[in-house]
Structure formats: C-alpha cells, structure tokens
Amino acid sequence: MLDLYTAKLTDIRGVTEKKREELQELGLHSVGQLIEYYPFRYEDYTLRDLAEVKDGDKITVRGQLASNPQMQMYGRSKSRMLCKVIIDNFFVTAVWFNQHYLKDKLAAGAEIVLTGKWDQKRLQLTVSEAEVSGQGGSKIGTLQPVYSITGTLTQKWMRKTVKQALTQYAGLIQEVLPRSLVDKYGFMPRRAAIGMIHEPGDLEQGQQARRRMVYEELFLFQLKMQAYRAITHDRADGVAHPLNLPDVRAFVRALPFTLTESQKKVVAEILHDLQEPFCMNRLLQGDVGAGKTVVAAVALYAVVKAGYQGALMVPTEILAEQHKRSLDKLFAPYGVQVALLTGSLTDRQRRDVLGSLQMGLVDVVVGTHALIQEDVLFRQLGLVVTDEQHRFGVQQRSILRKKGMNPDVLTMTATPIPRTLAITAFGDMDVSTLRELPKGRKPIKTYAVTHDMLPRVLGFIEKAAAAGRQTYVICPLIEESEKLDVQNAIDVHVQLQQHFAPHGYVTGLLHGRMTAAEKDEVMRDFSENRVHILVSTTVIEVGVDVPNATLMIVYDAHRFGLSQLHQLRGRVGRGEHQSFCILIADPKNEVGKERMKAMTSTGDGFEIARRDLELRGPGDFFGTKQSGVPDFRLADLLKDFEIMEMARDDAADLVRDPEFWTAAAYLPLRQFLQREHIFDSDVLD
Incomplete structure (x- = not known):
C-alpha cells in the first residue's frame, strides 16, 4: 500500500534523477520527508509604507519609474544600475548590482514593485527583486518560504516542487493526534497545517x-519518553541493590571534606534509585567544580559493597587517569579495587585487566571508549557512570549498558541547562542538579581584553610564575590556517617559549594530534609543576585538575561558544589561591562581544548556559547529533518550552490511561511507538 514514506521522490512531477540525488544530500529520501522539510524562514512581500520603515529593513514597496536606468559597468561582468523611482511621494534611488540584463525591461513611467534593503540616509533601495507591472506572476502580499538547500537547487524550484508534492499526495497525509487533543487546543487539521507552513496566507495563519x-513533534517525542518510562517501571527488570546504608554513611563521613547540601540531596536520590527494582536512568548535571565525581564515587562504593561492579566511562585518557587516582585515594582504605582500561595499555596489561574484570577481582573500572570493545566482559556489572555525556554518541553509551544485566545508569555533565528544560528535554531520565560549589572556592576573576594588551597579559603570566603558580594558554587552532586569522598553538608556543625561557620558566605544548603517550607526559609534567605555562588547544577543556594552575588565558576567545569558555575557565580556581581568566577577543565581533559580556558578568554556569542557548540555539548547545536530544524539524527547545511542557503533561496523562493501551482511537499512536521500538527489551536512547 502506497504511503508518504514509500512514495518515491521521482514520482513527483518535475523531479529528475539528478534532482533526486541533490534532495538526498539534504537527507530527503521520500515524498513524506520532502513534505515535512519545513522552511526555516519566510520572505515577506507585504507592501510597506516608506514613512514607517527603519534604516536597514528589507522591504517591498510599489512605485513608478521616474527615469530610464543608468548603467555603470566595471570589470568583465560587474555592473551597477541606477534608476529614480517615485514611492509614496518620496523620490527614491533604486540600485541594482550585476542585474544589467533587466535594463530593457525598465522604462520611465512603468509601475514597479521593488524588494530590497532600505538606506534611510540616502533615500536609496538596494534591489534584490523587481516586478514590472504586466510582466509575469506577482509575489506581492505573500510570504514566500525559504528552505535550506544545496547544489544546484534553487528556492524557486524547491517551492514549486514542494507545492507539486502537496498537490499530488495531500490525500495521504493522515491525522496523528487524537481528536481529544485537537479539540482541546483548537488545532487546525494536520493536512491544512502542513500545507500552510509551506505556503501561509499571512503571518497569523503561518503561526497557527x-x-x-x-x-505534534514535541508530543510524539514526549509520548516516546513517557511510554518508555512507564514500560521500564512496570517491567521492573533492573537490580534492587541490597545496599548497606550505615556502611555508605560511614564512607561519606570519612571523606576528606563535607558534602554540600546539594550533594547530600543528590546522593540520597541515587541511593533510593539503586534500591528500586527498575533501572535507574539519572542525569546528574552540575557546574564546573560542583563535585559530581564525589557523588559518583559514593554511588560506585555503594554498588560495590552490595556485591556488584561499577564502570566509569570518560572521554579522554588524561581524565581517565585522573579519575583512577582520585578513586584509588577514596577507596584504598576499604579494599575496593580500581582498574584503568584505555587504549594506551600494553597487550599484557589489557589482558590482565580483562581477566580480573571477568573474575570479579576488579570492583570498579575507569576507562575511555576502550570499555565498550567486544572483549570487555564483567562478572556482575551493576552501575554504569558516563562523565561528560555529550562527548559520547548514543550508540557508545548503549553498548556499555548492555555489558550488564540492565545495570543502573548515572550520566554526568558539566554543561548545565535550566533544570525544567533538562527534565523536559531528557524525558526518559530523572534529573539531579548540583547548584552549590564546595565551601572555600574563590570566584574566578574574569577579564576581556584586546590583542594590543598582550604585553600586559605576558607580564601577568610572569607575575603568576614568579609566585610559583601555573598558567594555561588556550588557542583555537593547532597550526596556522590560511582561511582564519586566529592564533594557533604551535606559533604561540614558540613565541612564549622565546619570551619566558630566559626567565627560567618552561612552556609546554598540548594538542589533539599528539599521541596519547605524548599528551600524558605533558600533562604529568604540568601536574607536577615541571611545566609552568601550558599552551593547549581545547583538549584540556574537560576535567583535568591542577590545583596550582591559577591563570587561564584564551586567545581569540570570540571564536569559542559560551559554555566552552566556561568549561575552560573551570580548569583554574581549584586550589586555595585566587584565580584569573583573561579572554583575548576581537572587539569588532558582535557575537563575541556578547559572549565576553556574559563571561565577565557572571560565574554561574546555569546563567551562562541560558545565555548560550539564546546566542547559539539548542541544536549547537546540546550537540544534538551526539547527545541524544533530538534535532527537531520545527520545534525550538528555548522558544517552544511552554509547548514542550504541555506536550509532556498530555503524553504522561495519556500513558497513564488504561484506554490508551487498548482503544482503537489510539491505534496510530501505539503503531508509532511500535515503529520506534519502545516495546522492545532494548534500552531507549
């Protein structure tokens, strides 16, 4: 039976084999996918009154040509064409660039509709499109869709093809939402809504x-999440760990520091989940330095003492080694055995670790992607912790989970997002948040400077080194780039080496193209203060802990996202000394200016994250392709947050209703869940 998703693109009139290939480059393989490929904005051809428009506006106006065009040619094919036009009693200069082929169509006295950018001071319109009265179809008063396109595809062809697809296949567009929800919100029918998104009569219709x-998009996403939660809770096929709570409390009391109230609350939530018979799936988010690792250590200790093994997966070898050292210190008095599993181990070391894991001689294994290889087997895996979850693909996290009989899962991230947004976006997860920083942490003083202040910055580095402190210097590139005029790590390393070597200070270099062994050696030298200034790319962004480093310098800071800058800043301020972050940025870069303002005005990671969402949008922010947060076709997690909450509540109510699982009215939704494999034994990701 033909449906939208089996109908071929070449069945649409006007779509050739060549065009089909170009549409496939956009990820479009069926008529259904083309119809659901929505415009990202509209060109507004509503006629405007010149008296009401602002300088720089893109406008459409109607007027009368007051002169024949004057042509200026320069270069081989470049031209500038000028024409006087009377518009709303204004005498306006219309300018066309490189459209000399229009000259013969423009004659004094003709009625004309012009679209272009308005220059208030010069009373000048730079024309992008023109329609002379009586010369073809008009766009006046319409909203024209603008699509993301590639290759030889044009907006005109795309508009025509989508319209043709809707003409041929509109009859196959089926309603998805139950009648109760359509009536509740007064929604227009699905077929009308899809057609109107592509070709709205006016702005109001387009918005509706x-x-x-x-x-619909958010409701289906939430339905998937809520149904999964309901099924896994009912299934109760996780492990109810028989925790020895007095023993866990004694472990917490013996820690070399007191947990914050935030940490105590989160530990209680996790311990509660570990004792339940369903699989824990909890997201732990907290600011840089909020103490997530300690919370994970308590959870791992509790599981080990209940007779199970734990795994901690991190994105880099440096971080894995650091976590191994931290856990060794905490666990040594209790006989908990911790092993390291990374790509750098020799064959013999690797065999030893794998054998010990399988026999249960290792209680906790810390590792990188090496943990998810086929030959890594556990005796009894009870808890999987992934740190910096956005660094791992969905697939990788899923593989690690499958190495145990439905182990509990704790996912950690230092990219905080507003808690309500997190609960909604990660609908299948419970969300815990660490808001406080451990006592005694001094706020990091942050300054934004320009490149001409570099001599003062070097003086600041020298002052820190003389006091026995260390400095990170971050660059966006490894080597010089012809395309980008930005500082690169290799050049900066040479410059700083020449500057500081005569003073007896050692400058190290760290970047992603070095081997793991080379990186480890540099980081070890820096950790042990044999390197005083470390020039690095963002390879050090995550998790490295050097309490003696008190100065973070970021070259070309305007090229980094806000959350990334905040992560980098979090590499300092880990000891007792006052720390500083100096951001060297281009003052002409507008987005960069906003970022510098945010960085210097707050140290709160949640506030930084909120502003980052506003500046970058959720797709970039969540690292959508990796994080498991869907890349929505229409919805925007920030702007459409209220709709997301409505959709979540409606989906939860529906899933709790016994009728949902049996009534014919909900069959299309149950079929959707079937297609999404929600009823499989597999874990949702």
Whole structure:
C-alpha cells in the first residue's frame, strides 16, 4: 500500500534523477520527508509604507519609474544600475548590482514593485527583486518560504516542487493526534497545517500552522519518553541493590571534606534509585567544580559493597587517569579495587585487566571508549557512570549498558541547562542538579581584553610564575590556517617559549594530534609543576585538575561558544589561591562581544548556559547529533518550552490511561511507538 514514506521522490512531477540525488544530500529520501522539510524562514512581500520603515529593513514597496536606468559597468561582468523611482511621494534611488540584463525591461513611467534593503540616509533601495507591472506572476502580499538547500537547487524550484508534492499526495497525509487533543487546543487539521507552513496566507495563519505542528513533534517525542518510562517501571527488570546504608554513611563521613547540601540531596536520590527494582536512568548535571565525581564515587562504593561492579566511562585518557587516582585515594582504605582500561595499555596489561574484570577481582573500572570493545566482559556489572555525556554518541553509551544485566545508569555533565528544560528535554531520565560549589572556592576573576594588551597579559603570566603558580594558554587552532586569522598553538608556543625561557620558566605544548603517550607526559609534567605555562588547544577543556594552575588565558576567545569558555575557565580556581581568566577577543565581533559580556558578568554556569542557548540555539548547545536530544524539524527547545511542557503533561496523562493501551482511537499512536521500538527489551536512547 502506497504511503508518504514509500512514495518515491521521482514520482513527483518535475523531479529528475539528478534532482533526486541533490534532495538526498539534504537527507530527503521520500515524498513524506520532502513534505515535512519545513522552511526555516519566510520572505515577506507585504507592501510597506516608506514613512514607517527603519534604516536597514528589507522591504517591498510599489512605485513608478521616474527615469530610464543608468548603467555603470566595471570589470568583465560587474555592473551597477541606477534608476529614480517615485514611492509614496518620496523620490527614491533604486540600485541594482550585476542585474544589467533587466535594463530593457525598465522604462520611465512603468509601475514597479521593488524588494530590497532600505538606506534611510540616502533615500536609496538596494534591489534584490523587481516586478514590472504586466510582466509575469506577482509575489506581492505573500510570504514566500525559504528552505535550506544545496547544489544546484534553487528556492524557486524547491517551492514549486514542494507545492507539486502537496498537490499530488495531500490525500495521504493522515491525522496523528487524537481528536481529544485537537479539540482541546483548537488545532487546525494536520493536512491544512502542513500545507500552510509551506505556503501561509499571512503571518497569523503561518503561526497557527506552526504551533500545531510544533506541538505534534514535541508530543510524539514526549509520548516516546513517557511510554518508555512507564514500560521500564512496570517491567521492573533492573537490580534492587541490597545496599548497606550505615556502611555508605560511614564512607561519606570519612571523606576528606563535607558534602554540600546539594550533594547530600543528590546522593540520597541515587541511593533510593539503586534500591528500586527498575533501572535507574539519572542525569546528574552540575557546574564546573560542583563535585559530581564525589557523588559518583559514593554511588560506585555503594554498588560495590552490595556485591556488584561499577564502570566509569570518560572521554579522554588524561581524565581517565585522573579519575583512577582520585578513586584509588577514596577507596584504598576499604579494599575496593580500581582498574584503568584505555587504549594506551600494553597487550599484557589489557589482558590482565580483562581477566580480573571477568573474575570479579576488579570492583570498579575507569576507562575511555576502550570499555565498550567486544572483549570487555564483567562478572556482575551493576552501575554504569558516563562523565561528560555529550562527548559520547548514543550508540557508545548503549553498548556499555548492555555489558550488564540492565545495570543502573548515572550520566554526568558539566554543561548545565535550566533544570525544567533538562527534565523536559531528557524525558526518559530523572534529573539531579548540583547548584552549590564546595565551601572555600574563590570566584574566578574574569577579564576581556584586546590583542594590543598582550604585553600586559605576558607580564601577568610572569607575575603568576614568579609566585610559583601555573598558567594555561588556550588557542583555537593547532597550526596556522590560511582561511582564519586566529592564533594557533604551535606559533604561540614558540613565541612564549622565546619570551619566558630566559626567565627560567618552561612552556609546554598540548594538542589533539599528539599521541596519547605524548599528551600524558605533558600533562604529568604540568601536574607536577615541571611545566609552568601550558599552551593547549581545547583538549584540556574537560576535567583535568591542577590545583596550582591559577591563570587561564584564551586567545581569540570570540571564536569559542559560551559554555566552552566556561568549561575552560573551570580548569583554574581549584586550589586555595585566587584565580584569573583573561579572554583575548576581537572587539569588532558582535557575537563575541556578547559572549565576553556574559563571561565577565557572571560565574554561574546555569546563567551562562541560558545565555548560550539564546546566542547559539539548542541544536549547537546540546550537540544534538551526539547527545541524544533530538534535532527537531520545527520545534525550538528555548522558544517552544511552554509547548514542550504541555506536550509532556498530555503524553504522561495519556500513558497513564488504561484506554490508551487498548482503544482503537489510539491505534496510530501505539503503531508509532511500535515503529520506534519502545516495546522492545532494548534500552531507549
């Protein structure tokens, strides 16, 4: 039976084999996918009154040509064409660039509709499109969709093809939402909404259509999450760990520091989950330095003492070694055996660790991607912890989970997002948040400077080194780039080496192209203060802990995202001394300026994350392709947050209703869940 998703693109009139290939480059393989490929904005051809427009606006106006065009040619094919136009009693200069082929169509006295950018001071319109009265179809008063396109595809062809697809296949567009929800919110029918998103009569209609389809997209996402949670809780096929709570409390009391109230609350939530018969799936988010690792250590200790093994997966070898050292210190008095599993181990070391894991001689294994290889087997894996979860693909996390009989899962991230947004976006996870920083942490003083202040920055580094402190210097590139005029790590390393070597200070270099052994050696030298200034790319962004480093310098800081800058800043301020972060940025870069303002005005990672979401949008922010947060076609997690909450509540209510699982009215939704494999024994990701 033909449906939208089996109908071929070449069945649409006007789609050749060549065009089909170009559409496939956009990820479009069926008529259904093309119809659901929505425009990202509209060109507004509503006629405007010149008296009401602002300088720089893109406008559409109607006027009368007051002169024949004057042509100026320069270069081989470049041209500038000028024409006087009377618009709303204004005498306006219309300018066309490189459109000399229009000259013969423009004659004094003709009625014309112009679209372009308005220059208030010069009373000048730089024309992008022009329609002379009586010369073809008009766009006046319409909203024209603008699509993301590639290759030889044009907006005109894309608009025509989507329209043709809707003409041929509109009859196959089926309603997805139950009648109760359509009536509850007064939504237009699905078929009308899809058509109107592609070709809205006016802005109001377009917004109504978008609202309906955004709700549908978020509702289906939430339904998937809520159904999964309901099924896994009912299934109760996890492990109810028989925890020795007095023993765990004694371990917490013996820690070399007191847990913050935030940490105590999160530990209680995790211990509660570990004792339940369903699989824990908890996201632990906290600011840089909020003490997530200690919370994970308590959870791992509790599971080990209950007779199970734990695994901690981190994105880099340096971080794995650091966690191994931290856990060794905490666990040594209790006989908990910790092993390290990374790609750098020799064959013999690796065999020893694998054998010990399988026999249960290792209680906790800390590792990188090496943990998910096929030959890594556990005797009884009870808890999987992944640190910096956005660094791992969905697939990788899933493989590690499958190495145990439905082990509990704790996912940690230092990219905080507003808790309500996290609960909604990660609908299948419980969310715990660490808001406080451990006592005694001094706020990091942050300054934004320009490149001409570099001599003062070097003086600041020298002052820190003279006091026995260390400095990170971060660059965006490894080697010089012809395309980008930005500082690169190799050049900066040479410059700083020449500057500081005469003073007796050692400058090290760290970047992603070095071997793991080379990176480890440099980091070890820096950790043990044999290297005083470390020039690095963002390879040190995550987790490295050197309490003696008190100065973070970031070259070309405007090129980094806000959350990344905050992560980098979090590498200092880990000891008792006052720490500083100096951001060297281009003052002309507008987005960069906003980022510098945010970085110097707050040290709160949640506030930074909120502003980052506003500046970058959720796709980039969540690292959508890796994080498991869906890349929505229409919905925007920030702007459509209220709709997301409505959709979540509606999905939860529906899943709790026994009728949902049996009534014919909900069959399309149950079929959707079936297609999404929610009823499989597999873990949702």
